[in-house]
Amino acid sequence: MEQRNVFNAWQYRHLFTFQSMRGKNVVVMCNLCMPKVNLLSSSRYSTSNLKKHLERKHGGVFELFKATKPRKQDKSEPGPSTFDQIMNWEPPVTQVKVETPEQLQFEQEVTNDESQAVVDSLIFNFMMESLQPPSLLEQPAFKKLIEGVSGGMMVMTKETLVDRLQREQIQMREELKAKLDDVPSVCTTVDLWTARGKSYLTMMCHWVDPTDLQRKSMALACTRIRGPLTYDTVAAKIHEVHVAYSLEDKVQALVTDSGSNFVHAFNEFLGGENQEDEGEQCEFFSLNALLSTPPQEGAVLFLPPHQQCIAHVLSLVATEDLVEALQQHTTCSVYTSAMAKCAALWSKVHQPSEDKKPVKVTSWTTRWNFEYEAVEDLVSLNDVQLVELCERKNVAKLLLNEICFLKEYVEVLKPLAMSLNIFQGEDRCFFGLALPTLLTLKHRLMEKKTKTCIFPDIIDALLAGIDRRFAPIFSNQNAKLASATMPQFRLWWLSPAERGDLQTALMGEAAHIDPDAEDAEDESDSDDVKLEDEFFNFGPGDSSNQRGPKLEVQRYLESTTKTLQCLQDYPSVTKLFLKFNTILTSSAPIDRLFSHGGGVSTPQQSGLSDEHLEQLLLLRYNGLPICTTV
Structure with a gap:
C-alpha cells in the first residue's frame, strides 16, 4: 500500500522539484533558488519546513503567490477512533452559496485588481531600492520574469512608473517641509560629485529632535550642475535648495569637506553629452575656496556660515603633519619599511588562499583611523603568529626594530584615533564635542611624550599642527x-x-x-x-x-x-x-549618501537620467515606507 505523501497535493509544490524519498522524508529542490542547487528535506506528512523556507528566503515572491492563489480549505474527512464514533458520525450540514455569474465576475475582477496592486507596489519598491532605470520595465526578459512569478500579472508601464515617482517625490517633499517647519534650527552638509563629465551637488539637512535630543537627517537634493563650477553656480544651487525647503533663517552652518581632500569638480565640461566617454580629466578645487570667492556684481544669494569638517581637518593632522614629521625623523627608514610590509600583508588578505586558519588582520584602507586599527590588529599578534602570517602570505618578515616601532606607534597615537572616531560618530556628532575633544587630545599626547623614546619630536609636530589648523575653533565663542x-x-x-x-x-x-x-x-x-x-x-x-x-x-x-x-x-x-549643537563635527553623512546609492557613481552606465537619479536616491535614502497599495 502506497504511503501518504502530502507534498503531492500541496498547492505550492510547483515551486519545488521532487528528488527522492528518504524513509519518512521527501527531498525536493527549490526552483526559486536556481541556479544555486538547494536541496530541502521535509516530512511526507507535513510541508511546514518548505513553507518556512519560502517565507524566510523568498518572502516577496511567496506573498505574490498567496495573493494570487488563495489557500483552499482542506476537505479531509474525520478519522473516527472508536466504533461508536463511526456509527454516530453524520456529515456536517453546509449551506451552499449560490452566486450569479455577475457576482462571480465582480469578485474575480476585485481579486485581480488587488493582486495587480501588490505586484505594482513590489515592482516600484524594487526599482527604488536598486536604483534601476525606468527602461528596465520595457525589457522582455523582465516582463517574462514578473509574469511568471506573479501568475500572469502585468508589469506596469514606464510612463506609470515615471508618474508615480513624481507623485511620491512631491509627497516626500511636502512631508519633509511640514516636519522642518517645527524645527527651530538645522545644519546642512554639501558636497560636489563628478563622474564622466557630469557634476552633481548633494545636500542633506540635519537637526536635533527636541523631544529625545536625537540626531535626525534627511537628504534634500542630488541635483545636476551644468557649466563651470564657479562661485555663482555653486552658491546659486545651494541657495535654491535652502529656499525650496524654507531654511534660510534656520541654517546654523553649512558643513563641507575641504582642505587637501579636494572636492572632485570640473573646471568645464568635456564638450557636451556626446563626449562624456572621452575621458575623466578633471581639475580639483577646494569647495571652501570656491565659496569664499566674491560673487559677481548684482548677485543676491543666501549662504549660511561655513564650517569646515572638523573630522577632516583632524585627519590632515594624522596624515600630512604626522607623515611629514616621520619622514624628517631619524626613524624614517624604519617607518617606511614597516608600513611597506604592513601594506603588503593587507593587500594579500584580499587574495584567495587555501589556508583556512583565521587571522585577525584588517584590510588596507585610505582612511588613517582605519589604517591605525589595522596596525593595532597586526601588533596584537605574538611573535610566532607574526612569523607564521608572513610566511603564509609570502611577505618579508617584520624585524624586531620594526615591530617595536609599530607597537609604540599604536600606543602613542591611540588618542588621535579615538578623537577621529568621536568626530565621525553618526548619532552624537554634536558641535560641543569639538573643544573638549581637542583639548583632551592635546593633554593625552603630552602625557605620551614623557613615556615614549621614539616619538617626542613627532608629538611636538602633532601638537603644533592641532594648534595651527584649529585656531579658529579654539577662538570660536x-x-x-x-x-x-x-x-x-x-x-x-x-x-x-x-x-x-x-x-x-x-x-x-x-x-x-x-x-x-x-x-x-x-x-x-x-x-x-x-x-x-x-x-x-x-x-x-x-x-x-x-x-x-x-x-x-x-x-x-x-x-x-x-x-x-x-x-x-x-x-x-x-x-x-x-x-x-545642531552643527555637525563631520561631513561624513553626505559622503554616505553616495555609498547608499550603490551604483550611483556612474549613473550614465545604468541609464538613469538626472531627474530619475535624484528621485530614486532621495526616496530611498529618506526611508520611503514600502508600498502595499497603489
Whole structure:
C-alpha cells in the first residue's frame, strides 16, 4: 500500500522539484533558488519546513503567490477512533452559496485588481531600492520574469512608473517641509560629485529632535550642475535648495569637506553629452575656496556660515603633519619599511588562499583611523603568529626594530584615533564635542611624550599642527557655548579663570533666547515677597538677580548629571543646546549618501537620467515606507 505523501497535493509544490524519498522524508529542490542547487528535506506528512523556507528566503515572491492563489480549505474527512464514533458520525450540514455569474465576475475582477496592486507596489519598491532605470520595465526578459512569478500579472508601464515617482517625490517633499517647519534650527552638509563629465551637488539637512535630543537627517537634493563650477553656480544651487525647503533663517552652518581632500569638480565640461566617454580629466578645487570667492556684481544669494569638517581637518593632522614629521625623523627608514610590509600583508588578505586558519588582520584602507586599527590588529599578534602570517602570505618578515616601532606607534597615537572616531560618530556628532575633544587630545599626547623614546619630536609636530589648523575653533565663542550646554562637559573642561566669563555669556544667551521667562518668574511673586527678598540677604548669592533663565543656568551648571536627558529639567538650556549643537563635527553623512546609492557613481552606465537619479536616491535614502497599495 502506497504511503501518504502530502507534498503531492500541496498547492505550492510547483515551486519545488521532487528528488527522492528518504524513509519518512521527501527531498525536493527549490526552483526559486536556481541556479544555486538547494536541496530541502521535509516530512511526507507535513510541508511546514518548505513553507518556512519560502517565507524566510523568498518572502516577496511567496506573498505574490498567496495573493494570487488563495489557500483552499482542506476537505479531509474525520478519522473516527472508536466504533461508536463511526456509527454516530453524520456529515456536517453546509449551506451552499449560490452566486450569479455577475457576482462571480465582480469578485474575480476585485481579486485581480488587488493582486495587480501588490505586484505594482513590489515592482516600484524594487526599482527604488536598486536604483534601476525606468527602461528596465520595457525589457522582455523582465516582463517574462514578473509574469511568471506573479501568475500572469502585468508589469506596469514606464510612463506609470515615471508618474508615480513624481507623485511620491512631491509627497516626500511636502512631508519633509511640514516636519522642518517645527524645527527651530538645522545644519546642512554639501558636497560636489563628478563622474564622466557630469557634476552633481548633494545636500542633506540635519537637526536635533527636541523631544529625545536625537540626531535626525534627511537628504534634500542630488541635483545636476551644468557649466563651470564657479562661485555663482555653486552658491546659486545651494541657495535654491535652502529656499525650496524654507531654511534660510534656520541654517546654523553649512558643513563641507575641504582642505587637501579636494572636492572632485570640473573646471568645464568635456564638450557636451556626446563626449562624456572621452575621458575623466578633471581639475580639483577646494569647495571652501570656491565659496569664499566674491560673487559677481548684482548677485543676491543666501549662504549660511561655513564650517569646515572638523573630522577632516583632524585627519590632515594624522596624515600630512604626522607623515611629514616621520619622514624628517631619524626613524624614517624604519617607518617606511614597516608600513611597506604592513601594506603588503593587507593587500594579500584580499587574495584567495587555501589556508583556512583565521587571522585577525584588517584590510588596507585610505582612511588613517582605519589604517591605525589595522596596525593595532597586526601588533596584537605574538611573535610566532607574526612569523607564521608572513610566511603564509609570502611577505618579508617584520624585524624586531620594526615591530617595536609599530607597537609604540599604536600606543602613542591611540588618542588621535579615538578623537577621529568621536568626530565621525553618526548619532552624537554634536558641535560641543569639538573643544573638549581637542583639548583632551592635546593633554593625552603630552602625557605620551614623557613615556615614549621614539616619538617626542613627532608629538611636538602633532601638537603644533592641532594648534595651527584649529585656531579658529579654539577662538570660536559658539563652540564654547555648545560645549557648555552639553551635560557631559558643562564648564569643567575650562580653567577656573575662564569659567566665569563663559558662565556670564551663557546666562546672557539664555535671557536673550527666552526673554519672557524672566518676566513671568517675577510676576509670580507678590510685592511682599519681593520686599522681603530685598530685606534679607541670607544664603549664597542674591536671588533677586538670578530669576528665570539665569537662575536655571545656575542650577544647570551646579548639577552633576551627565546624560542628555537631564536637559529636560532646564528648558532654557535645552533651547541653547539645540541652537549651538545642531552643527555637525563631520561631513561624513553626505559622503554616505553616495555609498547608499550603490551604483550611483556612474549613473550614465545604468541609464538613469538626472531627474530619475535624484528621485530614486532621495526616496530611498529618506526611508520611503514600502508600498502595499497603489
